Amino acid sequence: MKLLLLGANGQLGQELRRALPEVGEVKACDRYEVDLTDTQSVLLALETFNPDIVINAAAYTAVDKAETNCIQAFSVNADAVRFLANEVEKRGIWLIHYSTDYIFDGRKDDAYRETDPTNPVNVYGESKLAGEQAVIAKGSKYLIFRTSWVIGKDGNNFAKTILKLASGHDTLNVINDQIGVPTSPALISKVTVSAINAIKNGDAWLVGIYHLAPKGKTTWFGVAEVLLDIATNSNIELSTRTTQIKATITAEYPTAAKRPLNSCLNTDKLAEYLSFELPHWKDDFFVTAKSIIKEFKAV
Numbered sequence: 700m701k702l703l704l705l706g707a708n709g710q711l712g713q714e715l716r717r718a719l720p721e722v723g724e725v726k727a728c729d730r731y732e733v734d735l736t737d738t739q740s741v742l743l744a745l746e747t748f749n750p751d752i753v754i755n756a757a758a759y760t761a762v763d764k765a766e767t768n769c770i771q772a773f774s775v776n777a778d779a780v781r782f783l784a785n786e787v788e789k790r791g792i793w794l795i796h797y798s799t800d801y802i803f804d805g806r807k808d809d810a811y812r813e814t815d816p817t818n819p820v821n822v823y824g825e826s827k828l829a830g831e832q833a834v835i836a837k838g839s840k841y842l843i844f845r846t847s848w849v850i851g852k853d854g855n856n857f858a859k860t861i862l863k864l865a866s867g868h869d870t871l872n873v874i875n876d877q878i879g880v881p882t883s884p885a886l887i888s889k890v891t892v893s894a895i896n897a898i899k900n901g902d903a904w905l906v907g908i909y910h911l912a913p914k915g916k917t918t919w920f921g922v923a924e925v926l927l928d929i930a931t932n933s934n935i936e937l938s939t940r941t942t943q944i945k946a947t948i949t950a951e952y953p954t955a956a957k958r959p960l961n962s963c964l965n966t967d968k969l970a971e972y973l974s975f976e977l978p979h980w981k982d983d984f985f986v987t988a989k990s991i992i993k994e995f996k997a998v
């Protein structure tokens with residue numbers, strides 16, 4: 700099975716680069732090898748490698764910057780995905796694509812199901828939703844994994860920012876009224892490998908959207924608290940201790956992009972296909988946090 704991985708340098712891309720060789724021959728392309736917005740480079744990779752499955756981990760993910768870089772966000776997350784989906788469909792091969800909890804408006808009390816109405820509250824969410832719709836419109840062999848709050852050991856993310864801030868400040872204000880679920884690229888990769896194995900074995904999962912996140916839920920404050928606890932127990936020198944993180948509310952921390960207040964994803968549909976249990980977010984996050992902390996040098 701030949702697997703073309705796009706966006707191989709992102710948080711998820713780097714994890715997939717490590718995980719995918721278990722299930723096939725991988726050509727991993729970062730943005731410099733295949734720019735998703737450059738149709739010629741996409742075509743060249745498809746024609747020369749001739750993959751059975753394209754795994755698209757490339758995306759414009761700068762949520763706040765997307766508010767002013769709307770054209771770029773739509774170009775990568777929607778227009779380029781439409782072109783890719785069309786080319787994949789022409790070749791009769793599979794597309795595995797990733798989307799986000801930010802396609803919901805956050806007004807629901809419970810976790811969102813795949814069938815719930817979408818209504819993004821920011822440009823990033825709008826662009827990712829347009830990408831999903833393009834895949835669905837063009838493709839007959841696709842899986843879209845909607846995931847949330849991706850925090851991995853590679854690239855930049857919330858956990859690394861909190862550790863840096865905690866090493867230079869006595870107190871930190873962290874938002875405590877946005878509810879969601881941190882998800883490791885390792886878990887997303889594990890699910891992707893399962894889905895590819897099913898395709899290989901001729902028992903492909905039903906085409907469509909799947910919500911992918913660990914169990915449980917928390918807030919950004921909850922994630923920061925657990926992270927700093929793990930850091931303290933790992934003897935990392937920080938100015939901020941868990942007792943000195945202050946819970947704040949979204950209204951007191953204005954950002955360019957609005958965020959949904961609830962972006963928990965119901966994963967019942969995915970669980971039916973998996974041969975392993977989705978972990979609780981604290982167990983999933985613990986492994987990531989430990990490896991981030993190991994690499995961390997206090998500033």
Ligand SMILES: NC(=O)c1ccc[n+]([C@@H]2O[C@H](COP(=O)([O-])OP(=O)(O)OC[C@H]3O[C@@H](n4cnc5c(N)ncnc54)[C@H](OP(=O)(O)O)[C@@H]3O)[C@@H](O)[C@H]2O)c1
Nearest residue numbers: 706708709710711730734735757758760797799846848849
């Ligand atoms: N991060 C989150 O919290 C989060 C939450 C929910 C869903 N997701 C979704 O999960 C997926 C993976 O996200 P992630 O956290 O791994 O994102 P990431 O770390 O920002 O990685 C995205 C990668 O896409 C690459 N890229 C951007 N524009 C490109 C282009 N025109 N052509 C080719 N590559 C391009 C980036 O390249 P450079 O390295 O050169 O910039 C980067 O390596 C995305 O679909 C994202 O929307 C993410």
